[in-house]
Amino acid sequence: MSAIFLEFSxxxxxxxxxxxxxxxxxxxxxxxxxxxTADGIKAYIKKTDFREGMLNEVYILxxxxxxxxxxxxxxxxxNWNAQWExxxxxITIDNKxxxxxxxxxxxxxxxxxxxxxxxxxxxxxxxETTHMMLQFVLEQxxxxxxxxxxxxGTAVLAILAAMKGAATIDAIDIDHWSFLNAIENAERNGQQxxxxxxxxxxxxxxxxxxxxxxxxxxxxxLADIPAYAKQLSKKGKLILSGFYLEDLPLIxxxxxxxxxxxxxxxxxxxxxxxxxxxxx
Numbered sequence: 552m553s554a555i556f557l558e559f560s561x562x563x564x565x566x567x568x569x570x571x572x573x574x575x576x577x578x579x580x581x582x583x584x585x586x587x588t589a590d591g592i593k594a595y596i597k598k599t600d601f602r603e604g605m606l607n608e609v610y611i612l613x614x615x616x617x618x619x620x621x622x623x624x625x626x627x628x629x630n631w632n633a634q635w636e637x638x639x640x641x642i643t644i645d646n647k648x649x650x651x652x653x654x655x656x657x658x659x660x661x662x663x664x665x666x667x668x669x670x671x672x673x674x675x676x677x678x679e680t681t682h683m684m685l686q687f688v689l690e691q692x693x694x695x696x697x698x699x700x701x702x703x704g705t706a707v708l709a710i711l712a713a714m715k716g717a718a719t720i721d722a723i724d725i726d727h728w729s730f731l732n733a734i735e736n737a738e739r740n741g742q743q744x745x746x747x748x749x750x751x752x753x754x755x756x757x758x759x760x761x762x763x764x765x766x767x768x769x770x771x772x773l774a775d776i777p778a779y780a781k782q783l784s785k786k787g788k789l790i791l792s793g794f795y796l797e798d799l800p801l802i803x804x805x806x807x808x809x810x811x812x813x814x815x816x817x818x819x820x821x822x823x824x825x826x827x828x829x830x831x
Contacts, residue, residue, distance in 0.1 A: 554627075555598040561621045563591035565768050566678065567793055568702075569617045571726055576609045587677075591619075598625065616770070642677060644685045650707060653739075663689075663714050666739050667705050668732070680792040683817050683824035684708055684766050687790050693717045696761035699782065701752070702771070702793075706733035706745060708764045713742040717762075720745045723754055752778045759784040766824075769794040773805050780809035785831030788814070792824035799823050 559582075563569040570592050574585050581600035586593040606612060612619055641651035641658075648663040657664055681704075688708055694716035700709035703722035713720050722733050722745055730749035737745040748754055752775045763779050765772060772791055779789050789811060794802060796818050803813050806827045816825035 556595050556626050557598050557601055557623055558626050559594045559596070559621050559623050560588070561591040561594065561619055564618045565793075565795075566591065567680070567766075568768050568771070569611065569619065571704075571729070572611050572617075573609070573619065575726060575728075576611055580605060580608065589677075595626075640677075642682070644682065645689060647689050648685060648711060650685070663711060665707060665710050665714070667707055667736055668739065679819040679822040680766050680824060681707065683819050683822070684764060684790060684792050685711060686817070687824060687826060688712055688715070688764065691715075691762060691788070691790075693762060697759065697784075699723070699755075699760045699763045701763060701765040701775075701779070702767040703733050703747070704729050704766075706736050706747065708766070709733070709745050710737060710740050710742050712762070712764075713737075713745055714740070721748065721758075721760075722746065723748045723750060725749070725751045755782055758782065759787070761787050763787070763789045765789070766792045769798050769802070772802060776802075776805045776811075777809045780806070780811055780829060783811075783829040785829065787829050789827045789829070790824065791827070792822065794823060795821055796823040797821075799825060803827075 561573060563573060574592055577594050582594045582596045584595040611617055641649055641655040643649045647661060649658050649661045650665045650667055653666055653668060688711050693712050695718045697719045698712040698717045700722040703709055703724045706722045709720045709722040724730055724733060727749060730747060733747045737743060755778055760782050761784055763782060772793060783789060791802060799816060802825060811827040811829055814826040814828050816823055
């Protein structure tokens with residue numbers, strides 16, 4: 552007889568890092584499968600493993616700065632990999648870059664073909680912020696330069712920078728599964744020279760970068776912008792996303808206080824991404 556599962560559909564705002572934190576906490580409980588959605592995640596647990604009050608142990612659900620709503624329904628056991636493959640679609644960025652899973656066909660007509668197995672990591676290109684970050688990386692001259700991908704998730708941004716000829720690339724993420732997934736995806740795309748680290752901004756030493764990429768939530772960006780500015784070489788650029796368009800003035804003000812000049816921004820479904828430069 553097939554097992555009965557409970558499907559929890561979570562709507563998370565802001566999406567990141569809320570969804571990643573939520574998955575991490577649920578992963579400590581008997582939830583055993585997750586699917587990223589446009590506005591959050593779906594999490595699955597055997598009905599026999601769920602107990603009343605279990606979600607009271609999930610700390611993020613009680614945090615006032617992250618809004619999470621959810622619904623629950625019973626479903627029969629299914630092939631999770633097949634379901635994930637059905638829902639995961641390859642995406643193309645400006646006809647130059649494709650981000651796809653291993654089961655998608657290779658497209659020989661694009662210059663940059665990135666194969667990603669996202670597992671529990673953020674950064675498949677489907678979310679508006681990642682899409683815009685990929686667009687900005689496509690537009691940058693990174694050949695021979697040093698690049699930092701902060702909050703790297705799947706490492707898709709680092710991989711694109713490597714494919715474009717960056718000389719050195721560091722990728723940093725605080726989440727252990729993202730750290731492991733970034734290593735796997737770098738190897739999958741033949742970019743083993745990407746240096747992947749597990750941690751946060753405290754890992755940054757005296758090294759200088761020509762380009763720093765950070766697709767993280769607003770509050771973390773505001774806290775870490777001064778540290779990013781110190782790591783930029785003269786005329787180096789900082790590209791940020793993970794915040795809404797309404798937060799752009801706040802982000803820009805923080806960057807300007809750290810000696811960075813606003814260059815440009817783009818918007819996608821109320822989300823924003825922006826470029827700043829250190830003139831030195």
